[in-house]
Amino acid sequence: MKGHEHKMARMEDILNLPVQDPPFAEFSAAHIKWVKVEGGRQGGDDIALIPFARVDDFVKGESSNAECPASFRIESKRKRPEGSVSKPRVDGYLEYTLYWCSYGPEDYRESESGIVDGSSMMKPASGKGSRPGRRHMMRGCLCHFTVKRLYTRPLIALIIYNQRMHVDKSGAPCHGILDQDAMGTRAMYAPRISEEQRQKVMSMLYVGIPLDNIIQHHIEVVQEHGGPHNRDDFLSRSDVRNMERLIRNSSHELHADDGCSVNIWVQRHHKHVFYFEGSSSSEPFVLGIQTDWQLQQMLQYGHNSYIAFHSTFGLKKFKYPLCTLLVFDTSRNAIPVAWVITSSIGGQVIHKWIGLLAERIRTKDPRWRLDAFLVDDPSYEISIIREAFHCRVFFMHLACSAFLDKKPFKDMQKLRFEEFLQVFVDQCAFMDYFKRRWLPNIELWVNGIRSLPVATPELNAAIECYHLRLKSKLFNEQYVNSWSRVDWLIHTLTTEFQSSYWLDQYSTETGYFENLRDKSFSTNSWYQALQILDVDVIIDEQNLRYAKVISQSDRSLAYTIWNPGSEFSLCDCPGSMLGNLCKHIIKVAILCKSRQVARPLLAAQVYRQALLTLLQNLPDDPVVLDHAILHATRLQQDIKGLEELSNSGLLQSLPSEVNSHVVDGILFPRVP
Helix, strand or coil, X not given: XXXXXXXXXXXXXXXXXXECCCCCCCCCHHHCCCEEECCCCCCCCEEEEEEHHHHHHHHHHHHCCCCCCCCEEEEEEEECCCCCCCCCCCCCEEEEEEEEECCCCCECHHHHCXXXXXHHHCCCCCCCCCCCCCHHHCECCCCEEEEEEECCCCCEEEEEEEECCCECCCCCECCCCCCHHHCCCHHHCCCCCCXXXXXXXXXXXXXXXXXXXXXXXXXXXXXXXXXXXXXXXHCCHHHHHHHHHHXXXXXCCCCCCHHHHHHHHHHHCHHHEEEEECCCCCCCCEEEECCHHHHHHHHHHHCCCEEEEEEEECCCCCCCCEEEEEEECCCCCEEEXXXXXXXXXXXXXXXXXXXXXXXXXXXXXXXXXXXXXXECCCCCCHHHHHHHHCCEEEECCHHHHCCCCCCCHHHHHHCCHHHHHHHCCCCHHHHHHHHHHHHHHHHHHHHHHHHCCECCHHHHHHHHHHHHHHHHHHCCHHHHHHCCCHHHHHHHXXXXXXXXXXXXXXXXXXXXXXXXXXXXXXCCHHHHHCCCCHHHXXXXXXXXXXXXXXXXXXXCCEEEEECXXXXXXXXXXXXXXXXXXXXXXHHHHHHHHHCCCCCCCHHHHHHHHHHHHHHHCCCXXXXXXXXXXXXXXXXXXXXXXXXXXXXXXXXXXXXXHHHCCHHHHHHCCCCC
């Protein structure tokens, strides 16, 4: 630690210090180079500058000290409005927060032994009284630091570490593994359960696991790893009971007025809000939510992978529609990692929040990178997404595939609307809906499909499974009176709905609580398709107009799939007739690709057309020109070589477990 310290003459020079941003999700004092102040009020203290947005990461990192695990509480806090100081000091603050180790500063170790002196009964210097219920934790620890959000540089935080050692007034360790008196007691560990443990227990309670079952499960887990190793292992019945009481007494309705209720929620949960703009006469309502659990999922499963945008859910039922950002876990299940509730339809306000979300992720992990972003609405301005995440953009065709003609890509602009209208002329309600909702957007959808690569059925199936799960939870008739309130939607998403995903993940990883999972959403149609035997699929390779799949539940029934192997296949099974992507379509697509009998994927055609366009419309910059010609020529030669091998019959099929997505594997690399 001392090797990281440097001498400094005056406090007035702090703005010349470098702003340090360690490349870790959480970091501690050990990751920072400290400068010692000489003279003034802070004489002898260590100081450093970090981004203000990363203060919480520093606090969490400091709490994870291996020798002295701790929880740093906010001992005092002050704020100043901007413009309140005409000549601020160099260390003047907009916000001032004092963090103190929860094992101090009072010392109640003697009173626990029955020896009570006058000093132990005095109120603490901070003025917070005797801290009811926490006296047993106080061991006189003097470790504390101050964080100042600088007045002249609001994005920068000045950390002043007043006492970096976890010692009492005698200078001896007072908790942790270095304190001999703490051995075998809770004082070896952090004074409170971790946020991860709290999230775990709260999620169990939200999904309906009884208190006794939670305690029994906790005892079993602790016994499995050989007894207590940290504070979380000392989880008590009172800890769980307090959280249970908190849930029971909580309500989504924080105010009779929905708008005021939302404002209160935002103030109480500001750490989970990455963008907020209340509705006004000139600006739409926008609320971006990302909980700590969602942030961790995005960091883990979004890195070098995909994010999908599931937009405008509840357009007819809710006050404002819901948009969800999804990632995909190792089992290809969609996980919600952010929610955006907005009164604006389409992509009109995406520019306001998407850059802030991307920056939020990179602040947590500068090495985080996204491979591709999937959109389900062609009206979004793709350039904004590319600028925010620096990645490719794919198009999800689920919403429009039911209305697209089953003709090849080259004929897609010649959709036979007149014939379509004549067939359904007697379906008045449907035709009114089609003309109002879809007809004005058909050209927009077709252009989107022509200009962007189309996402694979595997990802589409996962997104559709999320849609059905969201619909099952939120469109329950018992909530019909709450649909008009945004605060209810926020509360339900961040408590019960998120907890159901936590349970799925925890159950998969540990094997616990399998009986509590909703099995109807445990697998999507992609995995259901893998259960269909190849012999139950009938494909006429000489006539690819349609294929047949024998029902797995009724062997006398066979479903018909039109345009097999295409992104726009249609099936006559009940699920597909409702507009869903069924397992039969996916199974046929897998076999068509493995047997190399399907038409080229639309994504491959778009990719080929992009190469030809690049060669025909060369850029002006000579450096860009040389680079583009080199890569375009190589890719064109690769494609031509594959075509020649295929035509000559020399292109061998891959094993069935590999070739199910051979083309998609080239264009859309699988998630590691």
